[in-house]
Amino acid sequence: MLDSSADRAVGETSPVVSKRSQGLSDRAIAWLFVAPSIFLLLAVNIFPLIWTVRLSFTNFRVNRPNAEVQFVGLKNYISVLTDGDIWQTMQATAHFLIWTIVLQVLIGFALAYLINKKFRGNDLWTTVIVLPMMLSPAVVGNFWTFLYQPQIGLFNYAVGYLTGTDPSAFSMIGDVSLAPWAIVIVDTWMWTPFVMLICLAGLRSIPSSIYEAAECDRASKWRQFWTITIPMVLPFLMLAVLFRGIENFKMFDLVVQLTGGGPGSITELTSINLKREAFEKWRTGYASAYAVILFVTVFGLASIYVKALNKVKQR
Amino acid sequence: MTEFIKGLRGFRRGAWEMVASILIALGVFMLMQPFALSLYSASFIVTLVGTVMFIIVSHFPE
Numbered sequence: 001m002l003d004s005s006a007d008r009a010v011g012e013t014s015p016v017v018s019k020r021s022q023g024l025s026d027r028a029i030a031w032l033f034v035a036p037s038i039f040l041l042l043a044v045n046i047f048p049l050i051w052t053v054r055l056s057f058t059n060f061r062v063n064r065p066n067a068e069v070q071f072v073g074l075k076n077y078i079s080v081l082t083d084g085d086i087w088q089t090m091q092a093t094a095h096f097l098i099w100t101i102v103l104q105v106l107i108g109f110a111l112a113y114l115i116n117k118k119f120r121g122n123d124l125w126t127t128v129i130v131l132p133m134m135l136s137p138a139v140v141g142n143f144w145t146f147l148y149q150p151q152i153g154l155f156n157y158a159v160g161y162l163t164g165t166d167p168s169a170f171s172m173i174g175d176v177s178l179a180p181w182a183i184v185i186v187d188t189w190m191w192t193p194f195v196m197l198i199c200l201a202g203l204r205s206i207p208s209s210i211y212e213a214a215e216c217d218r219a220s221k222w223r224q225f226w227t228i229t230i231p232m233v234l235p236f237l238m239l240a241v242l243f244r245g246i247e248n249f250k251m252f253d254l255v256v257q258l259t260g261g262g263p264g265s266i267t268e269l270t271s272i273n274l275k276r277e278a279f280e281k282w283r284t285g286y287a288s289a290y291a292v293i294l295f296v297t298v299f300g301l302a303s304i305y306v307k308a309l310n311k312v313k314q315r
Numbered sequence: 316m317t318e319f320i321k322g323l324r325g326f327r328r329g330a331w332e333m334v335a336s337i338l339i340a341l342g343v344f345m346l347m348q349p350f351a352l353s354l355y356s357a358s359f360i361v362t363l364v365g366t367v368m369f370i371i372v373s374h375f376p377e
Contacts, residue, residue, distance in 0.1 A: 081356045090355070094347035293359050297346060300339035300366035307332060 056288035063282040076289035089273040095180050097248050103188045108195025116203045133193040141257025144186045148172040173259050179267050183255050195240045202236030238309050249298055331372035338365030
């Protein structure tokens with residue numbers, strides 16, 4: 001019955017269609033499926049990149065579309081690389097990047113280590129810890145401005161309660177020396193769960209037989225931690241650092257909501273500064289050169305990082 | 316050390332990737348350090364040379 005239906009279907013297929021489907025090679029079919037993705041990638045990623053590089057050598061300003069565009073050579077690059085204000089934003093970004101990664105890795109790993117132990121309410125605590133990561137950065141930025149309020153803020157109250165200082169004596173987002181730490185605290189609060197989840201995946205991938213063998217060899221817990229746990233979680237940790245590093249290098253929304261780059265420009269990270277140059281001062285060519293410099297930096301860092309990650313995985 | 320120099324002379328990937336990585340790391344440090352504006356000014360060219368070198372040498376034989 002089935003055979004006769006199949007034969008009938010083959011017989012009913014128009015010879016033109018049949019010939020056409022036979023005419024396409026596997027390679028052509030593969031290209032047919034891949035082509036839309038490649039086209040989108042070229043249109044959305046590669047073309048803007050090439051266009052940005054081109055613009056970086058011109059004096060183009062997007063708010064003056066009719067003005068003559070002149071080739072200015074390396075002038076934009078020289079201006080960016082001799083600008084003391086941009087140098088300042090690079091340092092602010094470095095401070096933010098280094099401290100958020102250090103704190104998130106330490107706290108995230110510690111939390112993952114604790115959550116990995118079996119205890120009552122384990123799943124509930126995992127969900128509670130992961131909650132901040134699910135919130136919108138704009139919302140987080142907004143409600144932390146309330147938490148940081150000197151008069152009514154819970155953060156100031158808690159610090160005052162623990163240290164005995166007057167809660168209204170300091171302002172986390174208004175003080176030049178505290179504001180860089182204010183954004184580090186919020187980003188750490190929000191993204192530590194992400195690092196924790198990656199570390200947890202690493203910890204759960206370690207076979208228990210390795211620990212059992214170490215127990216048989218009378219290895220202490222401390223030694224097991226340094227010779228089994230850390231080396232086996234290291235690739236996961238490095239992956240977390242890569243993700244958080246790239247994300248924090250281009251951090252924008254959270255900091256804009258929280259401090260707006262202030263007080264002054266002490267928390268103005270590169271992405272905020274770049275946006276100001278491109279869409280407030282409308283120096284498109286200059287901002288393009290700035291963006292190319294940042295792109296090359298992130299690309300270079302990611303290259304050596306991926307190489308290091310592969311080496312650790314091969315071990 | 317001799318292995319490293321041999322690798323450089325023989326255009327081996329490992330040694331050259333190491334040089335490129337050092338250049339990139341140095342460039343990033345120069346970009347973000349708070350000590351001298353002149354180092355900041357020279358940072359991009361160092362990072363760019365390192366990155367382009369990394370792309371090229373990653374096609375060298377092991």
